[in-house]
Amino acid sequence: MTTLSEQSVHPGGQRSVQSAGELPAVEYGLIRAHVLASLVTLVLSVLFGILVATKFTFPEFLGGHGWLTWGRLRYNHTQGIFFGWMGNAFLAFSYYVVPRLANRPVLSLKLGWFLFWIWNFAVVLPGWVLVAAGFSQPLEWAEFPLVVDAFVVVAIILMVFQFVLPFLKARLSDLYVSAWYIIGGIIFTMLAYPVGNFVPELVPGARGAAFSGLWIHDAIGMFVTPFALAIAYYVIPATTGRPIFSHFLSMVGFWLLFFTYPLNGTHHYVYSAIPMAAQKGAIVASVYLGMDVILVVSNLLLSLRGSSGIASKDVPLRFVWFGVVSYLLVSLQGSVQALMPVNRFIHFTDWVIGHSHFAMIGFASFLALGGIGHLWQRIPGTRYNERAMNWSFWLLAGGLTLMIADLTIAGLVEAQVWQSSAPWIDSVRAVAGYWLVRAFSGLPILAGFVLFWISLLTGPQVAAESTSVVRRKAAENVSALDGDTSIAQWQPSFAGRFSYVHALIFGAGVGFFALSFLVLAILPGKELAAEIKQVAPVTMPTLTASEQRGRVIYGREGCAYCHTQQIRSLVADVRRFGAPTEAWETKYDYPQLWGTRRIGPDLSREFNLRPRDWQLTHLYNPRLVVRDSVMPPYPWLFSGSANQPTQEGLDLLAYLQSLGRARQLSGFDQQTQAPSVHSATSDMAMASEASARATPPTVPIAMMGGYSDSAPVLHPASNPDDLQDEVRRGATLFAANCASCHGAAGRGDGKASVSLLPRPADLTAARFSDERLSSVLWNGVAGSAMPPWRQLPTEDMRALVAYIHGLHAPSAAASTQEATSLNEGKFLFADNCAICHGDTGAGNGPAAGALAPSPTNFRLKKPTEERAWEVLGNGVPGTAMPPWQGQLNADERHALVEFVRTLYGTPQENSEQ
Amino acid sequence: MINLIVIVISAAMFALVLVWWRWPAFRAWIEAPKYFMLRQECRFDDQLKG
Numbered sequence: 036m037t038t039l040s041e042q043s044v045h046p047g048g049q050r051s052v053q054s055a056g057e058l059p060a061v062e063y064g065l066i067r068a069h070v071l072a073s074l075v076t077l078v079l080s081v082l083f084g085i086l087v088a089t090k091f092t093f094p095e096f097l098g099g100h101g102w103l104t105w106g107r108l109r110y111n112h113t114q115g116i117f118f119g120w121m122g123n124a125f126l127a128f129s130y131y132v133v134p135r136l137a138n139r140p141v142l143s144l145k146l147g148w149f150l151f152w153i154w155n156f157a158v159v160l161p162g163w164v165l166v167a168a169g170f171s172q173p174l175e176w177a178e179f180p181l182v183v184d185a186f187v188v189v190a191i192i193l194m195v196f197q198f199v200l201p202f203l204k205a206r207l208s209d210l211y212v213s214a215w216y217i218i219g220g221i222i223f224t225m226l227a228y229p230v231g232n233f234v235p236e237l238v239p240g241a242r243g244a245a246f247s248g249l250w251i252h253d254a255i256g257m258f259v260t261p262f263a264l265a266i267a268y269y270v271i272p273a274t275t276g277r278p279i280f281s282h283f284l285s286m287v288g289f290w291l292l293f294f295t296y297p298l299n300g301t302h303h304y305v306y307s308a309i310p311m312a313a314q315k316g317a318i319v320a321s322v323y324l325g326m327d328v329i330l331v332v333s334n335l336l337l338s339l340r341g342s343s344g345i346a347s348k349d350v351p352l353r354f355v356w357f358g359v360v361s362y363l364l365v366s367l368q369g370s371v372q373a374l375m376p377v378n379r380f381i382h383f384t385d386w387v388i389g390h391s392h393f394a395m396i397g398f399a400s401f402l403a404l405g406g407i408g409h410l411w412q413r414i415p416g417t418r419y420n421e422r423a424m425n426w427s428f429w430l431l432a433g434g435l436t437l438m439i440a441d442l443t444i445a446g447l448v449e450a451q452v453w454q455s456s457a458p459w460i461d462s463v464r465a466v467a468g469y470w471l472v473r474a475f476s477g478l479p480i481l482a483g484f485v486l487f488w489i490s491l492l493t494g495p496q497v498a499a500e501s502t503s504v505v506r507r508k509a510a511e512n513v514s515a516l517d518g519d520t521s522i523a524q525w526q527p528s529f530a531g532r533f534s535y536v537h538a539l540i541f542g543a544g545v546g547f548f549a550l551s552f553l554v555l556a557i558l559p560g561k562e563l564a565a566e567i568k569q570v571a572p573v574t575m576p577t578l579t580a581s582e583q584r585g586r587v588i589y590g591r592e593g594c595a596y597c598h599t600q601q602i603r604s605l606v607a608d609v610r611r612f613g614a615p616t617e618a619w620e621t622k623y624d625y626p627q628l629w630g631t632r633r634i635g636p637d638l639s640r641e642f643n644l645r646p647r648d649w650q651l652t653h654l655y656n657p658r659l660v661v662r663d664s665v666m667p668p669y670p671w672l673f674s675g676s677a678n679q680p681t682q683e684g685l686d687l688l689a690y691l692q693s694l695g696r697a698r699q700l701s702g703f704d705q706q707t708q709a710p711s712v713h714s715a716t717s718d719m720a721m722a723s724e725a726s727a728r729a730t731p732p733t734v735p736i737a738m739m740g741g742y743s744d745s746a747p748v749l750h751p752a753s754n755p756d757d758l759q760d761e762v763r764r765g766a767t768l769f770a771a772n773c774a775s776c777h778g779a780a781g782r783g784d785g786k787a788s789v790s791l792l793p794r795p796a797d798l799t800a801a802r803f804s805d806e807r808l809s810s811v812l813w814n815g816v817a818g819s820a821m822p823p824w825r826q827l828p829t830e831d832m833r834a835l836v837a838y839i840h841g842l843h844a845p846s847a848a849a850s851t852q853e854a855t856s857l858n859e860g861k862f863l864f865a866d867n868c869a870i871c872h873g874d875t876g877a878g879n880g881p882a883a884g885a886l887a888p889s890p891t892n893f894r895l896k897k898p899t900e901e902r903a904w905e906v907l908g909n910g911v912p913g914t915a916m917p918p919w920q921g922q923l924n925a926d927e928r929h930a931l932v933e934f935v936r937t938l939y940g941t942p943q944e945n946s947e948q
Numbered sequence: 949m950i951n952l953i954v955i956v957i958s959a960a961m962f963a964l965v966l967v968w969w970r971w972p973a974f975r976a977w978i979e980a981p982k983y984f985m986l987r988q989e990c991r992f993d994d995q996l997k998g
Contacts, residue, residue, distance in 0.1 A: 058995050135988045208977060211985040273989045278982035283968055294957050316950040415996060
């Protein structure tokens with residue numbers, strides 16, 4: 036009879052084993068070092084995260100210096116979690132478990148310390164410093180700069196030698212599922228990392244995004260998930276002393292994971308310019324993955340049958356149990372999110388941020404903590420403080436639950452606002468409270484992590500007896516197996532046939548991995564390249580040197596993490612931002628900056644949308660022009676004020692103003708496209724909606740500037756009660772949307788006015804007609820910082836008209852000037868002003884068409900005497916209106932003032948524009 | 949291509965289940981590592997406890 040204990044020296048085995056009584060060395064020093072590094076980097080990374088979350092509520096908090104700006108902290112938060120926390124934790128667990136599972140030591144102690152040094156002092160630490168200093172890569176989960184990426188690749192190759200080689204010497208039929216996950220995690224990460232981090236630098240735009248999408252998911256699926264599941268599959272049986280429910284199911288789950296996970300990536304770009312076949316493939320794979328997770332989690336939970344007592348007492352096991360349940364929930368959530376009807380609604384919102392925190396904390400971190408707690412109790416000289424670890428568990432569970440619930444609801448609120456025609460800033464205002472709660476929820480999570488660390492440092496010095504019962508049970512289980520004759524019978528005859536099955540299927544997994552790049556990146560890339568070649572305008576301009584530098588600044592400050600440059604083929608996107616982004620528009624984008632999140636609006640159509648001084652003021656301090664903006668200020672791009680940008684500020688401005696230029700200048704939207712050019716994406720997303728057909732992508736949309744004749748004339752209510760209500764509502768709207776430029780009292784002296792040229796209008800210094808106010812609200816004022824507000828509901832614009840009417844000081848008495856004076860004014864006007872303002876003062880003189888802002892239409896705007904006098908004397912800086920006090924004497928200017936004030940309200944014979 | 953992937957994955961999984969159902973010896977063989985892991989755990993525990 037052959038027993039399991041004899042398997043290790045079975046003649047068919049190809050390894051040189053330790054002798055029966057000799058155990059391979061375990062590098063306990065390396066375990067302790069990696070555990071310590073993991074917890075140090077974890078706490079720092081979570082601190083970065085809390086700062087990032089706090090800045091949503093207090094955008095200027097620590098915002099005076101680039102090193103602490105939102106974007107760079109955001110990069111360091113996720114990269115710190117990925118490399119510092121997860122990487123070190125998984126390395127620690129690998130040092131603990133590989134000698135046990137391979138029955139061999141890891142390759143080399145020296146190599147181990149070299150790997151530790153590289154991982155922490157050539158990857159994590161310099162990565163953080165370089166990102167904070169402004170050297171980064173604006174690609175999700177790949178933010179560390181390329182020079183750091185090179186060390187990551189070296190480290191992963193070293194991990195192959197250190198951890199995979201011992202398994203290669205072991206017999207395949209002995210390989211436990213945790214070993215497979217460790218092997219798979221290292222090998223697949225080694226393959227995926229360069230593709231996700233280097234290729235988007237070489238393949239531009241939409242084509243590069245296809246590769247980025249793969250890495251976004253592979254980072255979780257190929258690195259985090261395998262190691263986390265390796266921990267779950269190890270800790271559960273090791274703690275309970277009972278084997279897992281089914282090793283067969285665990286291997287099916289393993290293979291299915293590596294077959295389907297790589298195929299998921301493109302589900303981050305549903306409704307994008309990436310070919311629909313690739314999108315559909317990713318969605319199908321996402322559903323498959325959900326099924327795989329059900330299988331894996333069922334197997335793990337069944338392995339805990341009858342062990343509820345142990346799970347309630349053993350805190351590391353409870354961490355693992357929580358992680359396993361989270362894995363089920365977050366994976367099913369992910370599968371559902373990939374489905375188009377859901378994705379169109381929640382993508383880019385905080386829902387997804389909740390999902391990623393659920394995955395990285397609820398699933399991966401809980402399992403990593405469980406693994407660390409488990410091994411800490413079992414290595415020489417270390418034990419954990421059970422009470423502290425127990426508190427850590429509950430703090431983490433409570434904080435995480437609050438965070439997930441909060442972000443999920445916030446995402447739904449954002450999605451709801453985005454589906455409406457409300458201004459973008461309304462979505463920011465709507466979730467402001469949720470962001471505060473989210474920042475607060477980070478505190479118990481941070482406390483939980485710190486307490487976990489404390490629990491490791493404050494444990495008893497003497498080994499506890501708690502494992503003895505479990506060990507005895509495990510021994511009984513092994514003894515029972517030793518007596519299993521069925522095993523004995525098949526072992527010599529049958530094992531040989533299957534000894535290569537695992538290797539074969541592992542090879543198939545690598546094949547599927549390669550297939551994922553073929554199906555989701557290479558083939559779509561070729562299709563996109565052909566489409567770009569066919570469609571892209573021959574004269575498509577490249578970025579200037581300044582714009583190119585601005586693009587780098589845009590990337591380094593993390594702008595792409597709040598602003599997408601990807602208008603999806605969805606009605607809500609098209610209505611709000613314009614025509615869907617075409618692949619050719621991104622043909623010069625190295626790397627792509629599509630983004631996967633929207634805090635602020637999409638910027639794909641920024642060309643000609645906002646004037647220069649508005650952009651600069653917004654960059655200097657966003658709240659000067661958008662009162663409730665949560666965008667961080669960028670004072671280091673200026674020399675003390677908004678109208679003194681540094682070269683970097685000008686470069687960023689140049690880049691922002693180039694976005695969408697190629698599209699607008701090419702006349703692409705006016706061309707008739709061949710049917711093949713229209714992607715299936717557009718058809719699928721929009722054809723079924725009547726509103727979509729009624730909103731072709733080329734019509735002006737809510738956020739776009741440009742004059743529209745369709746501006747309605749909004750008359751305030753005639754009923755005094757209704758008018759009072761409108762004025763009250765208008766006051767609120769004015770305070771929220773207009774006061775930052777026009778000032779609280781409408782005098783044109785808001786905080787932003789200092790850096791805007793021409794200055795915002797003094798609304799108290801003129802009487803405006805309903806038509807004029809309606810037109811300005813609808814169209815904005817070309818050549819000034821006044822944007823169009825037509826995205827506001829009509830009743831809101833009407834309320835603003837009513838309120839602004841009330842700002843005007845009581846009308847001056849009708850002109851008392853004599854007719855001779857008016858006649859003089861009329862002649863002076865005809866000689867000096869009509870060329871711009873038109874013969875009748877309607878602002879439509881021969882020169883008006885070339886001027887922006889347009890000359891004043893005195894039929895629709897009646898300035899006060901004081902204002903007209905001031906303008907005549909000093910001109911209007913930032914416009915074509917010159918000072919006239921050198922050319923006209925005081926009497927003449929008085930005559931002109933009186934004359935132009937008589938023009939108001941007379942019928943127009945033609946349009947002012 | 950998508951259909952092909954779905955068919956291949958489904959067929960592979962079905963084949964695995966078929967093998968598992970058809971050959972009991974395969975079941976025993978594929979389940980063996982979970983006992984090996986436990987035995988190793990006991991050996992290491994014993995060593996640490998002297």
